[in-house]
Amino acid sequence: MNETYENRIEKAKWVIQNAENILIGGGAGLSAAAGIEYGGKRFTENFAPFIKRYGLTDMYTSGFYPFPTQEARWAYWAKHILVNRYEPSGTQLYKDIFQMVKDKNYFVITTNVDSQFEKSGFVAEKVFEVQGNYGYLQCAKGCHSTVYNNESLVREMVAKTEDCKIPSELVPKCPICGGNMDPHLRINQHFVQDDEWDELNESYNHFLHESTGKKMIYLELGVGFNTPGIIRYPFEQMTFNNENATLIRFNMEHPEGAKENREKTIAFTENMYDVVSKIMK
Numbered sequence: 227m228n229e230t231y232e233n234r235i236e237k238a239k240w241v242i243q244n245a246e247n248i249l250i251g252g253g254a255g256l257s258a259a260a261g262i263e264y265g266g267k268r269f270t271e272n273f274a275p276f277i278k279r280y281g282l283t284d285m286y287t288s289g290f291y292p293f294p295t296q297e298a299r300w301a302y303w304a305k306h307i308l309v310n311r312y313e314p315s316g317t318q319l320y321k322d323i324f325q326m327v328k329d330k331n332y333f334v335i336t337t338n339v340d341s342q343f344e345k346s347g348f349v350a351e352k353v354f355e356v357q358g359n360y361g362y363l364q365c366a367k368g369c370h371s372t373v374y375n376n377e378s379l380v381r382e383m384v385a386k387t388e389d390c391k392i393p394s395e396l397v398p399k400c401p402i403c404g405g406n407m408d409p410h411l412r413i414n415q416h417f418v419q420d421d422e423w424d425e426l427n428e429s430y431n432h433f434l435h436e437s438t439g440k441k442m443i444y445l446e447l448g449v450g451f452n453t454p455g456i457i458r459y460p461f462e463q464m465t466f467n468n469e470n471a472t473l474i475r476f477n478m479e480h481p482e483g484a485k486e487n488r489e490k491t492i493a494f495t496e497n498m499y500d501v502v503s504k505i506m507k
């Protein structure tokens with residue numbers, strides 16, 4: 227971190243130009259930087275009735291709120307899914323990152339569940355959404371491993387929400403066990419890993435394998451410490467194990483990593499848009 231901003235930009239530019247493979251890790255900080263923030267005006271303007279009734283403070287903690295009934299719970303979740311998954315189109319930051327890597331052999335692993343990578347040009351077969359996706363439902367008990375597209379249902383729920391509740395007939399039920407449904411998110415041990423999840427997990431492992439020893443960039447974008455075992459620690463480990471690897475880390479709050487990788491790390495705490503546009507100049 228002793229190097230100047232311009233220095234780090236030049237280094238990043240050079241290693242990206244010369245890289246054989248790029249593995250991208252996307253965390254919550256990336257979507258927040260792209261403008262999909264879970265607090266502030268986006269929250270207060272979209273959720274005023276829920277804030278008034280339940281005292282909710284932001285979209286992150288609201289996901290864990292113990293709503294009193296399924297009708298109330300789905301009224302909240304439908305709105306949450308609509309504003310984070312269906313309303314936003316591909317954001318400029320994600321599109322810029324795509325431009326930066328699109329001619330390289332790349333792969334994405336992300337804990338984000340909002341489809342921004344796909345919406346911004348990344349090929350679906352190269353994006354492993356390891357924690358699920360807002361756009362699907364699953365059995366809350368994981369009794370079978372199918373996930374169900376929820377777009378039309380979510381839109382109908384939002385349209386028919388009254389007094390912070392959806393009509394009872396819209397509450398989704400598992401077609402196999404008849405129990406409750408959940409959004410397809412890894413919130414507990416019942417998370418469903420369907421065929422598509424398994425295939426992408428395999429593609430991810432294949433990409434790691436074929437990257438062994440290559441001129442490799444681990445591009446870590448806004449990854450904090452909620453689930454560091456998925457992206458952050460493996461990226462440091464893989465950087466350590468490959469003498470031709472560079473770790474490029476974008477993180478405003480936690481840029482510091484393993485000291486063994488110090489020479490191989492380029493860390494940015496600056497605004498992501500700014501860094502990406504300077505690297506692409």
Ligand SMILES: [Zn+2]
Nearest residue numbers: 365369400403
């Ligand atoms: Zn079930």
